[in-house]
Amino acid sequence: MLFAAILVGLVLVLLTGVPVFAGLALFATAIVYAAEGNLGGMADLVFAKLDTYLLVAIPLFTLMAHFMIRGKVVDDLFGAAHTLLRHLPGGMGVAAVAACTVFAAISGSSVATALTIGSAAIPLMIRYGYSPRFAYGVVGGGGTLGILIPPSGPMVLFGVVADTSIGALFMAGVVPGLMLAGIFAVYCMTAARFSRHPIPKEPRATAAEVLAALRRAAWALALPVLVLGGMYFGVFTATEAAAAGAVGALAIAALVYRTLSLKDIWQASIDATRHSSMLFLILAAAAMLGNVLTKLRIPVQLVELVTTHGLSQTQFLLAVMAIVFILGMFLETISIILITTPVVLPVLAALHISPVWYGILLTINLELALITPPVGMNLFAIKAITRASIGEIIAGVVPYVGLLLLGLALVLAIPSIALWLPGTMNYR
């Protein structure tokens, strides 16, 4: 009950529009001060939380994506996918999903995926006669794959907070990510076939065109192979993969494409640094809150509550997923991970739920959070590119909410969709 009161209080504080890190930190500090009359060793907590080698994976993966974007290496990703897939019904939609999938393997962010692919795909789809609603939906929905297909910023955060292998989480995201991409593609083909405005079918690409397209996209495809392959075969850890990927992206953009200036490199590192600063301040503030919750014995109480009521794994997961889904309408992904994970974690252990499996379920649910109104970062991303009305964009993504729920249900029912691949690797 106390936790429910704290959760409601917290959401109310955040709804005043104060910066999330300040809201979390003040809220936590006020409770500690009321309970103990001190500030709870705030500085030590902040230092200890930030002094974490694993976290540097986030700015480094951001840097990698930035080098690829600023170096124009990914500019042609949608064009190449379109050449390869245009003969399918709804071919441009399928191509947008494919481009999102590949970009998701370069970027750890869904918003960056929707922005990058969307600015190429949406105008072209509308010009070719697809309804705007369909175009917004496919990019909004497909873009959410950014955080499920590795690398993934939210998975790094979850891995650090839950003390779970980030490499295992990344690998566990691959099959569910590809499965969802497949579901999205099938949906696009079906929707195009039964659409009231028939979309003209395009001719199949010739062998020469296919070859040219593959050549244009080769470097964008090679980088994820290096990064994910290196992790899968145990050559490097997630953090090392991030550094190797950033250096690799730098080399591709600067030496192969020759499109990256020193100024671009510097600007990319400033942007990546500023963003991770903002992100990690929230992490540090959430650590203060987690500390308070532990002092109030809330995680322990939750374990007792769950065990005395004899909740099964499935019942507990369904309850948590419902709560995360509701939080996802109002909060962004980072806050949800950082607020819920410390509380849920002891229950996972008590019920013998694999934290890797839970991490994937959580991530799919966070994909939903990105497109469920009123707060859905991908909705705002599409609005920023198209200036369309938010209502029109929401109407476009509604089918993808359903498809993501289907994916969530599948991974919940069949854990090996997520756990098979990490089970086969020798991750470090």
Add this chain to the structure above:
Amino acid sequence: MKSIGRLVRALAGAGVVVAAAATLVSMVIVAYSVVMRYFFNHRTPWVDELVGYLLVASVMLAAADALFRGEHIAVDVLTERLVGRGRKIVALLGLASVAVIAALLTWEGVDMIAFSRMVDLRSNGYLAAPMWVPQLAVPIGAALLGVAAIVAFIAAWRAPPPTPESRDPSIAATDG
């Protein structure tokens, strides 16, 4: 007053430059450690520790600049529709809360360093560094953030009520 504002903005700009340099250095030394281990079978145990300290410095020193650029995430589902006075009050409340938490963190950070120096606290790792050196980033960054919040507060107080604006999610989003 205006020149103080300019000075603080310049300091925040300098902070983010140091922070970005720390990110690039982290990239280089982590990549270096992979190369050394994989090709030369040589371990570099100092890298993990140093990268942790660089991250603390980079997060704390970039915070003030991120504040000036309005990049700190806030939940604006209720407040974005406000105009005029209401919007101004929300902005002032946000900046005031940042100033308060930054002041507390500076205070506690100075305490932490005094303690580390008193007991000559050293890191457990390979570097055996005196802990107060990497810890310095916490009070310095927090103080910079606090002063930045005060400067931004005064500027927002004096400014005419803002008009509604649309969100502009950045391509660098780490959110998700």
